[in-house]
């Protein structure tokens with residue numbers, strides 16, 4: 169800020185007393201001037217106040233800087249070619265829209281064609297009569313002339329009448345020739361058309377064109393023959409005034425002129441199927457505040473909520489707001505189809521399209537060096553959203569699956585053919601939970617084994633870092649990327665017995681498996697500290713929060729502070745907005761709706777996945793999931809009848825560390841009880857604690873074998 173005005177501080181201050189001494193001669197002169205309607209004032213007028221010069225420091229504003237040549241050359245108003253010409257997805261979308269529009273309009277007109285035929289039959293004779301009378305009027309030169317002659321006759325002016333009539337006859341004399349020639353030509357053309365030499369198609373086309381032409385000529389102006397199939401969409405064009413009105417409705421800003429459209433980026437423009445305005449809010453108001461007040465903003469704009477999408481701009485100052493207003497409610501807009509629906513492959517190490525943002529722009533997903541979390545209330549669409557990620561991975565032939573659906577609704581059944589034996593489960597029973605737990609143990613073992621192998625290949629020059637990449641995964645079948653989804657993971661985490669052990673395993677896998685090509689996809693509908701322990705979630709990179717009721721769940725799912733930064737999954741409505749979520753961890757935080765893939769589509773994609781893998785669903789040396797009954801018998805000391813869980817857990821961990829290193833006594837008890845063996849009080853080594861008897865284990869194993877047989 170500059171201090172203004174700048175005066176010389178050494179100037180002597182004005183003499184105040186001198187200013188108050190009245191010059192009587194001057195006063196008299198003033199009064200005389202005032203009496204004549206003039207006013208006079210001198211520099212020492214009593215009403216004149218000399219402003220005290222305020223000098224606070226020196227000027228600090230930098231001088232206006234002229235942009236240099238490089239900046240001027242970098243200025244662009246927009247892309248050279250429209251986006252739909254350069255962007256593959258936009259182009260496809262545009263073509264799809266064009267085909268759909270053509271199909272709609274042609275279809276409607278075909279259906280209405282009998283109505284059109286009736287209208288032509290009705291109006292064509294009227295058009296013929298009208299044409300005949302028009303030609304006759306022109307040929308006889310009566311049009312216009314008749315009224316003038318009539319006027320002359322009314323005024324009893326024979327001279328004018330005769331002049332007009334002579335003029336008419338002069339015009340008519342040559343017009344009859346023209347009309348005669350045209351009639352002969354038309355007649356000749358008609359005879360040629362009727363002759364056998366003219367093909368039927370030409371006859372019909374000329375006849376139809378002639379009839380339609382006559383009908384158009386004969387119809388009243390307000391009665392078109394073709395029905396109107398283009399309906400102008402009812403949308404509000406976003407203007408600066410409307411933008412200000414909407415923001416003012418939030419009550420956050422006092423004066424509309426404080427809302428500034430920043431130069432260079434502030435022009436309101438089309439962006440996808442809507443308008444985008446970028447505004448700078450006044451001091452003290454940040455974009456998150458406006459996002460928070462989205463209902464009031466939508467009310468101010470007089471638009472439904474899901475047509476109004478205020479957003480923070482991550483790499484801008486917090487008071488810069490991006491307001492996108494859709495032409496139609498986004499829930500009513502049809503998403504473009506998933507680009508991989510009909511063909512194509514993916515790469516675990518590269519992004520693929522997951523869904524679309526409100527502006528219908530594709531939003532990508534990326535698997536390598538990440539884990540995923542999908543959290544949302546029942547019906548928010550988390551299973552189907554995660555299924556899109558899995559469908560994408562089904563199309564990379566290198567990826568192995570290990571899928572557990574603890575809800576048992578069958579949302580993931582299509583992936584069973586892609587899972588090696590023992591690594592698929594669907595059910596809300598204890599057995600499926602125990603199998604999911606075993607899968608985690610297997611992943612822990614994979615974490616242990618993969619590290620040294622990857623290091624070995626990295627040393628050979630296949631990667632510059634000790635991380636899995638495609639070259640290594642292709643080289644060694646034991647190092648294929650693993651995608652392991654667990655739906656309703658809270659069932660496992662909150663299990664009184666295996667919960668703790670499973671949580672510890674997941675925490676370890678999430679941390680260590682990332683660089684080793686192991687990607688856990690966790691889905692949960694219960695969002696609290698117990699169901700989503702921090703140890704697990706805080707290390708998951710990509711988190712999607714679908715519809716939830718409050719900021720508490722938002723922060724638990726997306727990380728502390730997400731709500732403050734503008735994440736509002738609370739504004740999604742369960743059902744209507746199913747599939748919409750706020751995603752963090754890949755690209756900027758954004759609202760995105762997963763592509764909608766129904767069961768049949770997923771089955772087709774999985775069938776393509778199986779074909780891509782040549783029908784083989786896992787590497788030949790993939791260790792089979794261990795059988796806990798056999799393993800217990802293997803570590804049993806022959807003299808013992810019964811043993812405590814804690815002793816057995818220790819023995820298993822020593823003997824089979826790859827499978828049981830993380831097993832707790834409670835987890836072991838749950839695993840064994842899942843096989844139908846009771847946990848009993850066992851006296852061993854002088855103390856009585858919970859454990860099991862060899863006889864029970866053997867009986868359960870025999871029962872299992874006979875069931876299998």
Ligand SMILES: Nc1ncnc2c1ncn2[C@@H]1O[C@H](COP(=O)(O)OP(=O)(O)OP(=O)(O)O)[C@@H](O)[C@H]1O
Nearest residue numbers: 545546547548549550551552693746747762763764
């Ligand atoms: N991306 C989407 N686009 C459109 N509709 C969707 C989308 N995702 C889900 N839905 C709809 O929402 C319904 C519920 O989805 P889903 O089963 O994935 O919910 P959920 O959150 O997993 O529920 P639950 O916790 O009960 O399993 C689906 O049957 C589908 O009709």
